[in-house]
Amino acid sequence: xxxxxxxxxxxxxxxxxxxxxxxxxxxxxxxxxxxxxxxxxxxxxxxxxxxxxxxxxxxxxxxxxxxxxxxxxxxxxxxxxxxxxxxxxxxxxxxxxxxxxxxxxxxxxxxxxxxxxxxxxxxxxxxxxxxxxxxxxxxxxxxxxxxxxxxxxxxxxxxxxxxxxxxxxxxxxxxxxxxxxxxxxxxxxxxxxxxxxxxxxxxxxxxxxxxxxxxxxxxxxxxxxxxxxxxxxxxxxxxxxxxxxxxxxxxx
Numbered sequence: 643x644x645x646x647x648x649x650x651x652x653x654x655x656x657x658x659x660x661x662x663x664x665x666x667x668x669x670x671x672x673x674x675x676x677x678x679x680x681x682x683x684x685x686x687x688x689x690x691x692x693x694x695x696x697x698x699x700x701x702x703x704x705x706x707x708x709x710x711x712x713x714x715x716x717x718x719x720x721x722x723x724x725x726x727x728x729x730x731x732x733x734x735x736x737x738x739x740x741x742x743x744x745x746x747x748x749x750x751x752x753x754x755x756x757x758x759x760x761x762x763x764x765x766x767x768x769x770x771x772x773x774x775x776x777x778x779x780x781x782x783x784x785x786x787x788x789x790x791x792x793x794x795x796x797x798x799x800x801x802x803x804x805x806x807x808x809x810x811x812x813x814x815x816x817x818x819x820x821x822x823x824x825x826x827x828x829x830x831x832x833x834x835x836x837x838x839x840x841x842x843x844x845x846x847x848x849x850x851x852x853x854x855x856x857x858x859x860x861x862x863x864x865x866x867x868x869x870x871x872x873x874x875x876x877x878x879x880x881x882x883x884x885x886x887x888x889x890x891x892x893x894x
Contacts (some may be wrong), residue, residue: 647676647693651700663708670701688741692751694738699758702730706765713768724769731762749789756785756802757834760809767813770820779810797854804845808866811838825880832873832880839866839873 654669662670677697681690705727711720738755763778786803811834816831817823818831843866847858 643676643680645672645862646892647680647697649699650676651746654700654704657784658707661711663711664703665744666704666707667701670697670704670884673697674701688745691737692754695734695741695758695884696754698737699734699754699761700877702727702734702761702765703851705730706807708762709765719768724765728762728769731758731765734758734764745845752785753802756782756806759785760806762814763809763813767816768824770817771818774832775813775817779806779813782806783810795820795852795854797849797856800845800849800852800854801856801859803844804849804862805825807838808862809841811835811842811869813839815869825884829880832876835873842866 650669650673654666654673657663657666657669674697677690677694679696681687705723709719709723709727712723735755735758738758741751742748742755745881759778759782763775763782766774766778769843783803783806786806786892788801789799790796790803814831814835818828818835820828843863846857846863846866848857
């Protein structure tokens with residue numbers, strides 16, 4: 643059953659890359675159903691429980707990928723897909739929380755807990771849920787900072803921390819870019835995005851000073867600069883719009 647589950651996952655991933663999302667969802671749903679059966683047959687098996695948490699997360703990822711495709715095509719985001727992704731990530735999170743609590747020293751469980759927190763935070767940002775973004779990313783960053791503090795010479799732990807900072811910055815940018823929000827709220831989120839992206843850049847620079855592998859990542863550095871530049875441009879446009887509106891407002 644384990645090999646069949648892996649095959650279902652691989653086929654689902656391949657279909658998602660081709661943007662054949664309905665088919666991808668069907669395969670990942672089968673994968674999740676099989677994982678539920680395996681976990682039910684062996685409730686004390688940590689590997690089976692981990693597999694179920696991963697299966698829920700992977701299914702949620704496909705729904706999120708379909709939303710991302712809608713965003714890239716500049717069409718209205720499907721609230722149903724967002725809701726399904728959010729619910730699946732929450733189911734996955736509950737299981738990873740239980741696994742990490744039962745095995746505090748298991749770095750794999752803790753890492754995967756961080757991954758699903760990031761994904762739930764991203765979906766929350768697309769849904770305009772500031773509160774959940776804050777909670778998810780605070781937990782994620784706490785996990786990544788603790789891992790980097792535990793072993794400062796671990797390049798992957800340090801890189802994961804930089805990525806978590808950028809993830810928070812990206813979520814802030816998404817919140818700022820959402821239409822219909824008051825200008826001051828949007829500017830606040832853009833400023834937050836700049837601060838977190840700069841923190842990610844500083845973390846990468848610290849890795850370079852320590853000569854850690856993985857610190858030379860021009861693509862990541864360029865993405866950070868681009869996000870900062872986009873947010874600065876958005877803030878300037880908002881300030882110009884506010885000044886223009888103020889100039890048109892007659893004095894009383």
